[in-house]
Amino acid sequence: MTYFLQNVVNALQWGSFYALIALGYSMVYSILMLFNFAHGDIFMVGSYIGFGVAAALVALSAAGVVVLPSWLIFTLTILVTMILTAMLGMAVERVGYRPLRDAPRASAAITGLMIGIILETGNLAILGARRVRFPDLIESVTYEIGGVYVTNKKIMIVVVSLLFMVAMQYFVSKTKWGMAMRAMAYDYLVVPLMGVSINSIARLTFAIGSALAAVAGILYGIAYPVLDPYMGVLFGWKAFVAAILGGRGSIMGATLAGFLLGFIEIFVAMVFPSTLRDLIAYSIILLILVFRPHGFFGEPYSAKLRL
Amino acid sequence: MRKGAVLILLAVAVCMVFTPSAWGKNDAIKIGINAPITGDNPKVGEGSKYAAEMWLEDIKAAGGISVGGKKYDVEVIIEDNEYKAESAVRANTKMITEDEVMVIVGPQSSSQAIPAGDVANNYETPMISPWSTNPDTTNDRPFVFRGCFLDPFQGPVIANFVSDQFGFTKAAVLYDVAADYPKGLAEEFKKAWEKKNGKGSVVAYESFTTKDADFSSQLTNIKRSGAEFFFAPQYYSEVALIVQQAKELGWDKPIVGSDAWASADLLKLCGKGCVGLYFSTHYAAKGAKGATKAFIDRYNSKYGYVPDDVGALTWDSLRIVQAAIESLPKLTGKIKKDRKAVRDAMASIREFDGITGKMTFTENGDPIKCAVIVKITEEGEFEFHQSVCP
Known part of the structure; x- marks a missing residue:
């Protein structure tokens, strides 16, 4: 039993990352009907920006310039990184997607792949190939509860991810901006007639999606502190799968699918050799999609709107 | 026709110019x-x-x-x-x-x-x-x-070292199944350990795939198996993740490594978690x-x-x-x-x-x-522990 519960804890942490990144994917995909393949790399850049900000704050604090408690360093790192990464997301939208808004969707998807490669190799060129270690922002404390080991980091990661998901759900369903976004997803041709600028909604969508990727990047750095320029590639693909699995336009769906993916991966690895993990995990997802082609919460008509 | 001939000549000339061996005898x-x-x-x-x-x-x-x-x-x-x-x-x-x-x-x-x-x-x-x-x-x-x-030498070196140093009989292995080096060495170690301690003495033989970052389910399996230590023949960037995650899952027993650990970057990435661990390698810089x-x-x-x-x-x-x-x-x-x-x-x-x-x-x-076993010191140096010769 403890063995099972321990793996539930493992899966919750792993799933949080998929869920957070899938959320950003899902936003862009639902609202702009765009496959933003650069999203995984924005996550990677977010992690590196977080590393830079955190290292700078820790150094300032250690030098005695401004002495900050560690919780403040952590909060500041998240805030500053979110803002910087959101700006990167907006820049990507401006440079890579806006000029292609009327181009075939395939062109926009390819642009995403290219921006991704530019971000990876740009990072490689600027910082070099050496791995960096994410600073220890939070002192790790391990608790044992009936044989199950949980760290304060794990709890925090899961709680922070869930908080952001609830906040997003609220934002999209309850605010005016959220309403404009939902309208965009519904029919992007009519939206400008209502006096809403497509450009500003697209910019906002990218900013939010990238800020969420930045949060995922920092949490990732705390849980798996070795960063490398290609770490976003695989994550991007898997989160993309989760976003599709969740269904277009559903924040809950992307979150659930992200956690589901984490659970499948961890539990398959628990029983089978690791070589079979992705094989089994993605066969299950293929099966789900065969029976629910629009994902868990996707609405069948929405896919016809633009493609 | 003339144009074609000129183009061909030009192409040949370009090839000559860009072929280093045509630059004169070097x-x-x-x-x-x-x-x-x-x-x-x-x-x-x-x-x-x-x-x-x-x-x-x-x-x-x-x-x-x-x-x-x-x-x-x-x-x-x-x-x-x-x-x-x-x-x-x-x-x-x-x-x-x-x-x-x-x-x-x-x-x-x-x-x-x-x-x-x-x-x-x-x-x-x-x-x-x-x-x-x-x-x-x-x-x-x-x-x-x-x-x-070679690994057929290194595998037994590690197995013998652990037996002599700690007196353990139950081992676990965590290795990357998709790369030649960890896979080969894991097999050599398993062979040597089972020869020494009998069949079934490797109680967990867990694998992952290159680029994986989360080893929690494998480590949970290792922990449950009752192994007294585990052997991770991995490269330094993976070692940092493995050691930290093991600690977070409540693993307080030794982790033993191989020569791929011996990087100047190991301690930078691994931090305090790696202090006190042993691995086999080619030479010990400290005390040379x-x-x-x-x-x-x-x-x-x-x-x-x-x-x-x-x-x-x-x-x-x-x-x-x-x-x-x-x-x-x-x-x-x-x-x-x-x-x-x-x-x-x-x-x-x-x-x-x-x-x-x-x-x-x-x-x-x-x-x-000869191979040497080194210990990672508080200062992040690889300290000579013992030398094992064939």
């Missing part, structure tokens, strides 16, 4: 280095590059390599293999066919050295891998050599004497950190190559003939006194040399 000896400058283990590439730079400095100071009384200039060509098997093969092919190198030093890791060795052997170009411990690298390849001990110390001090003052074993082994390999070339009566200038002569000279070296220890070579091109 009788410098070319040495190729095949190393991971970028990719997953850039520190390995850096160590190889720096050792080669230092070696070249010595050669330049001596006015070149002298063969049969004539001094030859030396050129070192470094190709990046991105820590990928296919790029290592490409790098070897390029250096052999385009650059016409005489000898190749590298690739370092078995995952790249095994496929790249095949290319070198097919093109009859001598190659020496300083760091590849998997037997397949040199097996049945007369043109391929290595500068380090003689030529080894001279090499370490020179490297340290030049590049600002203590060289890891890759640097030291690359240095030794280059010196073996140098000794082989110097032992030739003359160079013919025909690259194929000279490569064959260098291979024969390398194969006839029976003993070599390197900075990573004395080695004698077998018929297969493999050295017989």
